[in-house]
Amino acid sequence: MLYNLLAPLADDYGLFNLFRYLTFRTGGALMTALIISMVFGGPFIRLLKSRQKKGQPIRADGPSRHIFEKQGTPTMGGLLILISLGISTILWADISNQFVWIVLAVTLSFGLIGFVDDYQKVTQSSFRGIGAKLKFGLEVVIAAVAAYFIFKLINPGVAVPFLKDFLIDIGWFAIPFAAFVIVGTSNAVNLTDGLDGLAIMPVIIAASAFGLISYLVGNAVYSDYLQITQVAGSGELAVFCGAIIGAGLGFLWFNAPPAMVFMGDTGSLALGGALGTISVITKHELVLVIIGGLFVLEAVSVIAQVTSFKLTGKRIFRMAPLHHHFEEKGWAEQTIVIRFWIIALVLALIGLSTLKLR
Numbered sequence: 001m002l003y004n005l006l007a008p009l010a011d012d013y014g015l016f017n018l019f020r021y022l023t024f025r026t027g028g029a030l031m032t033a034l035i036i037s038m039v040f041g042g043p044f045i046r047l048l049k050s051r052q053k054k055g056q057p058i059r060a061d062g063p064s065r066h067i068f069e070k071q072g073t074p075t076m077g078g079l080l081i082l083i084s085l086g087i088s089t090i091l092w093a094d095i096s097n098q099f100v101w102i103v104l105a106v107t108l109s110f111g112l113i114g115f116v117d118d119y120q121k122v123t124q125s126s127f128r129g130i131g132a133k134l135k136f137g138l139e140v141v142i143a144a145v146a147a148y149f150i151f152k153l154i155n156p157g158v159a160v161p162f163l164k165d166f167l168i169d170i171g172w173f174a175i176p177f178a179a180f181v182i183v184g185t186s187n188a189v190n191l192t193d194g195l196d197g198l199a200i201m202p203v204i205i206a207a208s209a210f211g212l213i214s215y216l217v218g219n220a221v222y223s224d225y226l227q228i229t230q231v232a233g234s235g236e237l238a239v240f241c242g243a244i245i246g247a248g249l250g251f252l253w254f255n256a257p258p259a260m261v262f263m264g265d266t267g268s269l270a271l272g273g274a275l276g277t278i279s280v281i282t283k284h285e286l287v288l289v290i291i292g293g294l295f296v297l298e299a300v301s302v303i304a305q306v307t308s309f310k311l312t313g314k315r316i317f318r319m320a321p322l323h324h325h326f327e328e329k330g331w332a333e334q335t336i337v338i339r340f341w342i343i344a345l346v347l348a349l350i351g352l353s354t355l356k357l358r
Contacts, residue, residue, distance in 0.1 A: 002028075003094045022215060022235055025092045026242035032088035033243045037080055037250025045254060045261045048074035052122050073259055076118045077251060078267020082111045084247035089240050097236040098153060102146055103277045104240070109142045110186055110273035114265030129265070139183045143273070147178035150281055154231055159283040161290070161354040164227040167283070181285045182276035188295035189272030191302055191321045196259035197252060198323060198337050202294050202344035203271045204248040209291045209348045210278050211241030216355065217282045226355050229283050237278050244274065257334055291351035294344045298322050 003019050010017040018024045052074045086104065093100045117129035129135075156174030157167030170177060193199035216222045218235025251267070254260045263271075272295070279288035289296055298321040305320035318328035326336050 001091055001093075001095050003092070004096060022238050026211065026215075026238045028242075029088045029092040029239045030242040030246035032091060033084040033246030034250045035246075036084040036087060037247050038253060040083075041080055041250060041254050044080050045074065045077070048076060048261060052076075054122075054125060073262055075122065075262040075264035076115065076266050077255065077261035078111060078114060078118075078263040078265070078270060080261075081247045081251050081263060081267045082108065082270055084250060085240075085243045088243040088246060092243070093239040094236050097233055098149075099233055099281050100236050100240060102149055103237060103274055103281070106142060106146045106182065106277045107270045107274040110139065111266055111270030113138050113142075114190075114267065114269040117269075118264040118266050136183070139186060139269075139273075140179055143179035143182035143276075144175055146182065146277060147175040147280065150178065150277075151175065153233075154281070154283075157229075157283065158285060159229055159287075161287050161351075162357055165229055167229060177285075178280045181280055181288070182273055184299070185276030185279070185288065185292060185295065186269045186272035188292065188299040189275070190265060190268040192295050192298045192323070193263060193268040194321060194323055195327075195333050195337055196257040197255050198340060199268055199271075200248050200252050200255055200263065201337075201341045202292070203275070204245050204252070205341075205344045205348045206275055206288075206291050207241045207244035207248065209352055210275065210282070210284070210288075211238045211245070212352065213282050213284055213287070213355070214238045214241060214278065217284070228355060231282055234282050237281065240274070241278070244271065257337065287351045287354055290354070291348045293347040293351075294340055301325070 003025060006016045007019045010020060054072060086108065089100065089104060095101075113130075113135055117135060121129045151174055155167075156171070156178075157169050158177070160166055160168065189199055189203060192202065214237035215235050216226060217228060217231050218233060218237075220230055220232075223230035248271075251261075251263065255263065275288065275292065279285045301317060301322040302320045304316050308314055308316045317325040319325055323336050323340065327333065
């Protein structure tokens with residue numbers, strides 16, 4: 001909004017020329033989201049505690065220590081992320097850019113699904129929430145609609161890492177594929193959100209990587225130099241990624257071990273959906289598999305565990321998702337969290353290297 005209001009005045013007032021720079025507005029979005037979440041985080045958590053007498057229900061089939069250590073911690077902290085993210089994005093992004101509205105719509109829609117799920121868990125004192133089929137169905141519909149509007153703006157196609165300016169034309173399969181990426185990423189982040197601070201830092205790392213990717217893909221000069229497919233207008237998503245980083249850092253202040261609040265499905269589904277949608281717009285869905293590799297590992301561990309148990313009656317891991325396996329092996333929670341952060345950072349650097357190694 002500030003861009004639309006102040007950038008046109010730059011010819012008369014030189015100071016306003018700053019609002020024409022994506023880097024400046026990305027930094028502004030980051031700081032705004034961080035300040036909002038830091039200032040209102042404390043009062044917001046106290047409000048959640050007053051409304052949620054028992055906090056987030058803890059699964060009885062999870063690690064036994066969670067029942068004693070995490071019982072009573074409020075959930076729905078993702079609302080703080082979404083409020084900070086939404087306000088700062090609208091304030092600093094070009095509100096005439098359709099990509100911004102598509103990503104914001106997916107983020108808030110998935111956040112709403114997560115909110116309803118969290119609300120039912122809290123009010124019914126059950127970890128089940130809304131039905132899995134209904135939740136999954138809603139996610140697929142939202143993702144498919146978003147993909148439809150994305151491909152009205154850009155040509156469908158999947159870029160392949162390490163190949164120069166090369167797109168695979170998948171025709172009519174583009175919308176189902178995009179929906180799969182968005183829904184899959186959303187639920188992979190959701191599965192990762194099982195320990196204090198475990199999910200939010202990898203999300204911040206992935207958002208940082210995709211902020212850079214968005215900026216480069218949207219810039220004709222840089223995309224030509226790197227020989228990657230340009231998507232005009234996608235650079236504006238760097239502002240959105242900056243807002244994710246700021247909101248995520250502010251939330252981490254309160255979510256660091258021992259967590260004062262959990263993001264819940266409200267935050268994890270929304271942030272995963274946002275990352276998936278950005279990857280589709282920038283045509284870096286396959287790079288997301290690398291950058292978000294930690295989320296992929298967590299999701300695959302659950303799929304492998306369930307499949308193995310159904311087919312053979314045996315478990316591959318002591319407990320799934322993967323972070324619970326290491327808990328059962330006796331690793332301290334902080335050790336798991338920090339080591340997983342390191343893995344997420346290394347994978348992000350490998351993913352970014354594909355921009356040049358072509």
